[in-house]
Amino acid sequence: MKRGKGMKFVGDSRVRADKPKFIPKDYSEYPGRTEAFWPNFLLKEWLVGAVFLVGFLCLTIAHPAPLEKLADPTDTAYVPLPDWYFLFLYQLLKYKFASGAFNVLGSVVIPGLAFGALFLAPFLDRGKERRPHKRPISTGLMLLSIVAIFWLTFEAAHHVDWEAKAENNKPELPEENAVEIDQSDPGYEVYQANSCIQCHGDDLSGGAAAPSLIGTEHGVDEIKDIAVNGIGTMPADQFAGSDEELQQLAEFIVSVNEQAAEGD
Structure with missing residues (x-):
């Protein structure tokens, strides 16, 4: 631009002034054979999918999928x-x-x-x-x-x-333990110290690795013998405390079972 000569506009030849807008192709000459993907075909797909989805959701509400019991690796009779x-x-x-x-x-x-x-x-x-x-x-x-x-x-x-x-295969909900475990009992401290809690649980209800200690009819001397010499799948020499601690442990387990018997 030079002084006194006015302003000249410089355009970009790569940009077309008459660029056509997007107009879907007219398929009226081929009825039923083809159509535009957007929005005609895609809208139909969405509508059909929505109908099936709503129907499936209604089916799950009317007939919910049944639950099964917790997986038990020791149950060899279960057929998955x-x-x-x-x-x-x-x-x-x-x-x-x-x-x-x-x-x-x-x-x-x-x-x-x-x-x-x-x-x-x-x-x-x-x-x-x-x-x-x-x-x-x-x-x-x-x-x-x-x-x-x-x-x-x-x-x-x-x-x-x-x-x-x-x-x-109905789900078996764990029964509420009616026995209140006195964790301040010296026997419970021995129970924890000897890792009994890892197999029999913090409430003595047992688990997959060991049976419940609640409901047993063993006396104090029998429990002491089992803790030292083992029984069934429980190996020997699991107890590593003193004779006094062994006595406290056995009396604690017996007291818990007496409380459970009174609750029944």
């Missing part, structure tokens, strides 16, 4: 079952061609091929035709998969007595 959406794989492993020596085939190879084909389907089938009867291979494989999954799930669920399973 997968969730319902994996029951078809559970049933597949019952057949001879997918179990035993062929366990890898049933647990890895067959599911891997099935889910891998489902993942690669958009890349392997690139046809433009959307009508099912015009795509017999894809439609046939999909129908075969649906029938197989439904049939295997039905077979797995049909051979399970769900009412008996629910009855046998």
Whole structure:
């Protein structure tokens, strides 16, 4: 710009003055065959998904999933079952061609091929035709998969007595201990010092590693003998205190059981 010559505007030729706005393509010439992804197709997907989600939530409210008891590694009679959406794989492993020596085939190879084909389907089938009867291979494989999954799930669920399973596996809430443990008792201090609390619990109710000490009918001398020489799965030489402390421990356990008997 020079003095007295006015102002000149310098524009950028890369910016178009008549840049068109985004206008979805008109698919009216192809009714029912294709449509704009945004917002038409995506909105339909959201609506269908919302309907199924609301229906599923209502189903869970009306029929909540049953709870089972706490896992017990010592219970060898318990038969674990997968969730319902994996029951078809559970049933597949019952057949001879997918179990035993062929366990890898049933647990890895067959599911891997099935889910891998489902993942690669958009890349392997690139046809433009959307009508099912015009795509017999894809439609046939999909129908075969649906029938197989439904049939295997039905077979797995049909051979399970769900009412008996629910009855046998009801959650067992811990019973409230009616016995008040006197933690100031010298015997309780010995109980803690000899690590009895690690197996039998701070309230003597026991746990997975040891039985409850409440309800036992052992006398003082028997408890002293068990503490020194062990019993069942309890090894010997677990008590490392003096004879006086051993006496205090045994009397403490007996007093707790006497209190529990009075409460009953």
